[in-house]
Amino acid sequence: MMKDLLWKNITRLREQSPLVHNITNYVVMNNTANALLSAGASPIMAHAHPEMEAMMNICQALVVNIGTLDEYWVTSMKKAATQANQLQKPWVLDPVGAGATPYRDEVLADLLKLKPTIIRGNASEIMALAKHNTTPTKGVDSSAESNEAVAAAKFLIENYPTTVCISGETDIIINHEKEIHLSNGNPLMAKITGMGCSATALVAAFSAIIKDKAEAVTSAMALLGVAGELAAKESKGPGSLQLNILDKLHNMTEAEFTSTLKIEMKRG
Amino acid sequence: MMKDLLWKNITRLREQSPLVHNITNYVVMNNTANALLSAGASPIMAHAHPEMEAMMNICQALVVNIGTLDEYWVTSMKKAATQANQLQKPWVLDPVGAGATPYRDEVLADLLKLKPTIIRGNASEIMALAKHNTTPTKGVDSSAESNEAVAAAKFLIENYPTTVCISGETDIIINHEKEIHLSNGNPLMAKITGMGCSATALVAAFSAIIKDKAEAVTSAMALLGVAGELAAKESKGPGSLQLNILDKLHNMTEAEFTSTLKIEMKRG
Amino acid sequence: MMKDLLWKNITRLREQSPLVHNITNYVVMNNTANALLSAGASPIMAHAHPEMEAMMNICQALVVNIGTLDEYWVTSMKKAATQANQLQKPWVLDPVGAGATPYRDEVLADLLKLKPTIIRGNASEIMALAKHNTTPTKGVDSSAESNEAVAAAKFLIENYPTTVCISGETDIIINHEKEIHLSNGNPLMAKITGMGCSATALVAAFSAIIKDKAEAVTSAMALLGVAGELAAKESKGPGSLQLNILDKLHNMTEAEFTSTLKIEMKRG
Numbered sequence: 001m002m003k004d005l006l007w008k009n010i011t012r013l014r015e016q017s018p019l020v021h022n023i024t025n026y027v028v029m030n031n032t033a034n035a036l037l038s039a040g041a042s043p044i045m046a047h048a049h050p051e052m053e054a055m056m057n058i059c060q061a062l063v064v065n066i067g068t069l070d071e072y073w074v075t076s077m078k079k080a081a082t083q084a085n086q087l088q089k090p091w092v093l094d095p096v097g098a099g100a101t102p103y104r105d106e107v108l109a110d111l112l113k114l115k116p117t118i119i120r121g122n123a124s125e126i127m128a129l130a131k132h133n134t135t136p137t138k139g140v141d142s143s144a145e146s147n148e149a150v151a152a153a154k155f156l157i158e159n160y161p162t163t164v165c166i167s168g169e170t171d172i173i174i175n176h177e178k179e180i181h182l183s184n185g186n187p188l189m190a191k192i193t194g195m196g197c198s199a200t201a202l203v204a205a206f207s208a209i210i211k212d213k214a215e216a217v218t219s220a221m222a223l224l225g226v227a228g229e230l231a232a233k234e235s236k237g238p239g240s241l242q243l244n245i246l247d248k249l250h251n252m253t254e255a256e257f258t259s260t261l262k263i264e265m266k267r268g
Numbered sequence: 269m270m271k272d273l274l275w276k277n278i279t280r281l282r283e284q285s286p287l288v289h290n291i292t293n294y295v296v297m298n299n300t301a302n303a304l305l306s307a308g309a310s311p312i313m314a315h316a317h318p319e320m321e322a323m324m325n326i327c328q329a330l331v332v333n334i335g336t337l338d339e340y341w342v343t344s345m346k347k348a349a350t351q352a353n354q355l356q357k358p359w360v361l362d363p364v365g366a367g368a369t370p371y372r373d374e375v376l377a378d379l380l381k382l383k384p385t386i387i388r389g390n391a392s393e394i395m396a397l398a399k400h401n402t403t404p405t406k407g408v409d410s411s412a413e414s415n416e417a418v419a420a421a422k423f424l425i426e427n428y429p430t431t432v433c434i435s436g437e438t439d440i441i442i443n444h445e446k447e448i449h450l451s452n453g454n455p456l457m458a459k460i461t462g463m464g465c466s467a468t469a470l471v472a473a474f475s476a477i478i479k480d481k482a483e484a485v486t487s488a489m490a491l492l493g494v495a496g497e498l499a500a501k502e503s504k505g506p507g508s509l510q511l512n513i514l515d516k517l518h519n520m521t522e523a524e525f526t527s528t529l530k531i532e533m534k535r536g
Numbered sequence: 537m538m539k540d541l542l543w544k545n546i547t548r549l550r551e552q553s554p555l556v557h558n559i560t561n562y563v564v565m566n567n568t569a570n571a572l573l574s575a576g577a578s579p580i581m582a583h584a585h586p587e588m589e590a591m592m593n594i595c596q597a598l599v600v601n602i603g604t605l606d607e608y609w610v611t612s613m614k615k616a617a618t619q620a621n622q623l624q625k626p627w628v629l630d631p632v633g634a635g636a637t638p639y640r641d642e643v644l645a646d647l648l649k650l651k652p653t654i655i656r657g658n659a660s661e662i663m664a665l666a667k668h669n670t671t672p673t674k675g676v677d678s679s680a681e682s683n684e685a686v687a688a689a690k691f692l693i694e695n696y697p698t699t700v701c702i703s704g705e706t707d708i709i710i711n712h713e714k715e716i717h718l719s720n721g722n723p724l725m726a727k728i729t730g731m732g733c734s735a736t737a738l739v740a741a742f743s744a745i746i747k748d749k750a751e752a753v754t755s756a757m758a759l760l761g762v763a764g765e766l767a768a769k770e771s772k773g774p775g776s777l778q779l780n781i782l783d784k785l786h787n788m789t790e791a792e793f794t795s796t797l798k799i800e801m802k803r804g
Binding site for chain 1: 293294295296298299335336337338339365368369370371372458459460461462503504505506507508510511
């Protein structure tokens with residue numbers, strides 16, 4: 001049932017080709033744009049202050065990825081996110097390197113105040129985001145990282161109106177209504193820069209066409225996880241994997257998707 | 269005859285390896301540089317204000333691509349284009365996203381005043397550029413997009429001393445002397461980010477070594493179109509297509525080129 | 537003996553995965569990050585002034601590559617290099633385009649004053665760097681480029697406490713204690729943008745885990761040269777070569793490495 005729904009969403013993305021505004025980092029701009037195109041969406045990358053509002057007006061979703069942030073770009077991010085909120089368009093925060101420097105944490109605190117529709121990061125980023133922006137509670141099992149990240153995600157959804165995705169060996173999508181676990185992918189994906197950033201961009205693309213945000217995030221993460229898992233089978237290393245993933249995002253069939261997807265509805 | 273001439277130009281590019289200064293967008297810098305290298309040219313990417321004149325002095329052509337423009341970069345573009353004019357070196361304008369925001373249109377209006385030697389864009393960009401910068405005339409058939417784009421190109425060449433290339437399923441090269449149509453390529457090329465930007469960079473490279481600008485543009489578009497068409501035959505998706513195009517730009521033979529090229533001289 | 541030591545270093549890089557801070561150019565950020573990941577290191581790219589010190593605190597080595605420099609980025613470079621010195625962490629200077637413009641040469645003069653642990657460039661960059669920053673002596677054989685570059689490298693190591701790597705058909709690693717020549721690679725590598733920048737990043741990664749800097753540079757250059765040479769055998773052009781190198785950095789075996797490496801200890 002859920003598999004059918006997710007595949008239908010993947011098909012809809014190819015048909016509707018939503019326009020996604022990306023304020024993202026220099027390292028991944030090229031593969032992020034290519035991942036969006038391969039999946040059927042349309043990317044725009046822009047950051048000039050005088051066009052942030054106008055750009056948001058014509059796009060259907062926004063990515064804010066702080067990977068290579070600086071003062072100018074942070075202002076761009078805030079302008080675009082504010083306009084996205086104004087227009088009730090979804091925006092997705094990718095807190096790259098959260099916890100690495102005080103500056104990142106300050107910027108992330110400001111961005112959180114602008115209420116991202118969705119937050120996607122790895123376990124350590126989600127934990128850093130929660131640690132810096134909520135009052136830590138007792139009882140968090142610091143010895144079990146995935147449990148701790150789930151606790152951090154719960155802090156975030158309690159304090160902000162958002163849906164959180166913790167990506168990793170198991171992708172965990174969590175909000176007040178749902179908790180969904182996905183177990184696709186391949187360890188070699190961690191040897192390609194910007195896989196997480198591509199995930200965030202795909203999350204934004206699906207959030208543009210799907211109202212239920214947990215479902216939107218799940219569609220994106222399922223598509224990328226299955227693509228990565230299938231692509232890894234025919235890859236000799238990270239170089240060939242990168243292009244095989246783009247190929248697979250483009251040419252994946254329903255049979256491939258439904259026979260490969262490993263999904264578990266924990267709640268909702 | 270024309271095929272022989274174009275192939276000779278492709279060979280000359282590999283031999284002469286002109287130095288091309290690129291002020292282009294972050295998304296495509298890597299593949300633009302690689303496309304230039306694969307075709308035999310030498311890329312330089314720079315934007316610092318204190319070195320724009322000095323850089324133009326040592327380069328043979330300039331690309332101005334506004335994809336990820338901001339205030340600092342716009343100044344870089346104007347400095348480099350002004351110096352190119354001063355030295356009578358060709359410069360090519362790629363009006364990425366023309367019409368998307370008022371800021372882009374204002375910047376493009378300023379850049380047009382600096383008289384680009386060549387303008388390359390897709391149909392909607394060329395139409396937006398003409399709409400914003402010329403008085404629209406009656407009689408434009410708005411129901412037929414390619415006709416409308418040709419009309420827009422004609423506006424531009426009437427108002428500015430330039431050669432226009434509308435790229436798409438058919439690439440149309442047009443100036444006062446000539447109109448040439450090319451029909452190579454593959455729809456999958458639209459699923460790779462920055463194919464148009466690579467086209468623009470190749471146009472600049474050929475314009476550095478060929479006096480007749482319609483011929484220079486045609487050489488570039490023919491090379492890329494044929495490379496894309498041949499590469500698509502051995503590609504499973506956009507990821508493999510991207511690298512196969514680079515390979516083909518590098519290893520294309522005369523037989524492959526002349527047997528694949530579809531060219532029509534409409535005028536001149 | 538030396539071959540065993542270099543292979544042990546390559547294995548150690550995969551195990552220890554040092555964190556490398558890269559202030560590098562837009563063109564190569566993606567492939568630099570991927571080269572580091574493929575070889576087993578961990579890349580960070582950042583440039584915001586407020587986080588340069590904090591970022592250097594958590595990284596084990598720094599790359600300063602001036603390819604697409606501007607005023608803001610030059611300040612970032614100086615902040616990070618100063619902090620690297622403060623913490624006695626190695627930093628590597630890649631003088632991209634040295635000699636191309638007066639601005640580059642001025643910036644490089646400032647960066648040299650901050651005493652890079654290692655400098656890696658091609659022959660013309662090393663010569664431009666020496667010409668601009670030392671008093672030229674007589675006796676330099678200007679008719680033999682590689683000899684001239686070695687003379688330039690010797691000027692640099694006499695005037696600055698550094699190790700110099702001149703990369704090219706033969707890679708020459710030179711400091712007060714040692715001179716080592718490596719003769720791997722393939723001419724097609726020159727048709728991929730940023731191969732030198734990837735080399736510099738790998739040099740930084742090895743310098744983070746190896747005390748003897750000539751040995752660190754040799755490990756990096758040997759790994760990349762052998763990877764390029766092996767990858768070229770199965771590549772049809774620059775596009776496939778780029779990804780095959782990433783694959784080979786990741787999956788190279790000891791047998792491949794030791795049977796392919798061509799190394800000559802000239803001194804030390």
